[in-house]
Amino acid sequence: MKKKPHRCMSCKKHLTGRVDKKFCDDYCRSAFNNKKYIIERGLIRRVNYLLLKNRRILEALLAGSTSSISIMRNALASKGFQFGFCTHTWHAADGMKYFCCYDHAYSEPQNELLIIIRLHTKATATSIPYSES
Numbered sequence: 001m002k003k004k005p006h007r008c009m010s011c012k013k014h015l016t017g018r019v020d021k022k023f024c025d026d027y028c029r030s031a032f033n034n035k036k037y038i039i040e041r042g043l044i045r046r047v048n049y050l051l052l053k054n055r056r057i058l059e060a061l062l063a064g065s066t067s068s069i070s071i072m073r074n075a076l077a078s079k080g081f082q083f084g085f086c087t088h089t090w091h092a093a094d095g096m097k098y099f100c101c102y103d104h105a106y107s108e109p110q111n112e113l114l115i116i117i118r119l120h121t122k123a124t125a126t127s128i129p130y131s132e133s
């Protein structure tokens with residue numbers, strides 16, 4: 001049976017000793033985990049930024065409107081909206097699927113024509129019972 005190359009996950013130097021050893025020492029383990037954390041944190045920040053930006057774009061389009069507006073997909077994209085980033089999906093009673101950015105959402109009932117709505121927080125809350133008291 002051929003033995004797998006046994007290298008440090010941080011500095012890539014050959015390792016000696018136990019087969020399950022992953023790092024030369026605590027310095028390499030710490031350097032590897034710090035780099036991993038920084039990459040993860042950067043990714044999360046980027047996604048959070050895009051979600052908030054999408055929400056602000058939808059909010060600005062609905063400003064002054066009581067219920068909903070229609071907009072062409074390319075017009076929304078030209079405002080910087082990133083279609084790949086939403087917080088969740090929601091199916092309305094009529095079966096329409098909405099892509100949500102927190103408390104705002106859009107659907108595409110016709111090809112390229114979008115409907116933007118504001119969600120009611122009571123309707124989107126899932127586990128906390130609402131109380132009028």
Ligand SMILES: [Zn+2]
Pocket residue numbers: 008009010011012013023024025028
């Ligand atoms: Zn190392």
